Amino acid sequence: MDAVVFDLDGVLVDSERTWDEVRRAVTAEHGGTWDGENTTRAMMGMSTPEWAEYLATARGVRLPPDKIAQLVVDGMVHRYSEGPPLLPGAVEAVRATAERCPVAIASSSPPALITEVLRVTGLDDVVKVALSSELTGAGKPAPDVYLAAAKGLGVDPTKCVAVEDSTNGIRAALNAGMITVAVPNEHFPPDPQVLARAAKVITGVRELPAVLDLLSGP
Template identity: 35%
Template sequence: MQSKAVLFDMDGVIVNSERYWVETEESEILPAAVDGSPDTSETTGMNFREIYDYLEARHEMTETKDEFVDRYENAARDIYGEKVALMDGFEDLLADLRDEGRTVALVSSSPHDWIDRMLDRFDLRESFDRIISAEEIDGKSKPEPDVYEFAAKEVGVEPADCIAVEDSENGVRSAKRAGMQVVGYRNESDEELDLSEADAVAASAEELREILLAE
């Protein structure tokens, strides 16, 4: 798939954080905040502050939004600072895309301080042409298209000439609604997610590389 720009989601794409978030949400965050057992696949890819509002509209909440946010902030320090690993071959993939003259950006629903923690840990800050957090926009996070529409403007490339790499249904839907091509990436913890809206699906880092670098 050819494009002028490749936009990478962070969680579950650049680093294997999704598995840790699912475990933490299911065992700690959601049981403390929600009366019931919501499906984490409903909220994967959403901004964590909007997750509370989403759940509150559908469930009885057992803690405040501030308490809920604090749990995510504490978990993020541990997950990005200690636990996550970089996707196999990711640095080489970025280098090859840039050698082809393609713009590369990170586009995440996570706040900048979470993104920064990951970038500093793996020394990736200079590897991206643009680093975009949903907190920069005055709009809704994934699955709405706002963050990807903003990202296309920021990198100066028409949406149709962008490829987004996403591992969640909400992320795929967001990029498609923005008019982009999308590669769905199946990470190790979310094999059951429906990525059928994507233009192509990669089941491994090697397949993702083949798709993005194919003529």
Template identity: 35%
Template sequence: MDTGAVIFDMDGVLVDSEPLHEQAFRETLAELGYAGGAGLNIRDYVGRSDHELWQDFVRLHRPSISLEELLARKRTRVLRLLEQRRPWFPGAVRLVRALCGRVPLGLASGSERPVIEAVLEGTALRTCFQAVVSGAEVPRGKPAPDIFLRTAALLHVPPQACWVIEDSLPGIAAARAAGMRVVAVPHTHPADDLRDADHVMEDFDGIARLLGAAGAI
């Protein structure tokens, strides 16, 4: 298949971290005296940046600590959980390594840069990605297309020649808004909820076949 570049989401694709993010958010909220989610449905923020959740929290509750401190407290917890559990998806790691050197690879994640770097270090995949973009580094987070368009520009590949590997509904919407083709993995949502993707694949072997890397993982 004609593939100009492949752009991976991170949370829920390379690493089973969505539950860790939710745990870190809830622990941080509880520490501040807001057990039970503080009036926010944390699941609604899957695939979106941490800034958006904390901005909404600040708007609702006007806490005495800054947005930056909220981000830092949650980030510390996520980094600790990643180090303890190392919840990489083995098939995803094999797929990245199989594609490495065959096509340009990008990583486009709503997570903050320190969390991205912790995953890249833990998986030993840093050298496979020619472009890595955090949601904090673009004007608008998913479902806006900014992060994918920025990654494609850094890869010097037109958006329409890119494939995106995603797990979340905002991520699928962002990739489609960028004019890219999308493969979804049902790690975070049931397959039936991912119908806006071009393909839904239950395993990474199927994605490898789709992208022309069959037998390499």
């Protein structure tokens, strides 16, 4: 194990419901329709350009995709203005992991939100690489952002542990050849068949340091 790559939303930040609320509001305000959890699940792992295009074409939002993206991201930045909704033990888990190997972020969030979370938490001093899928190619389940994170760290992706919560995120990490630790999202649980392919399943990111001991043991 040469490095650990963390997803952000659903792993370190409990933001999936916030994304859901902001996107729903923009969709409703601009003539689109929302198909319950089917819409939410469809967008999990998509990069910003991908989910904005999806809302315009599949859900009928009457705005150009770039305007949809702007409204949603502005809404998320406003929600984060009082601090991102960190999951219990998230900051401590990243710091404990960074003491043993390099760490990175590979997220579908836009760069501005990734930067804000790292700044507010102070993790920008230990996270060596932080990448958004909107800058690295296709969104999850494509492996692009994970492969780019491994390249940025200068490590073999097959010797990296990825920490993920969603169906498309787990698929992306597996497609990159990474050892995958799953932290199932309690609000939008991953597909059981995809979850079964993870090397380990934990109930919260605070459990990660102990799992890393097992994965790197004799």
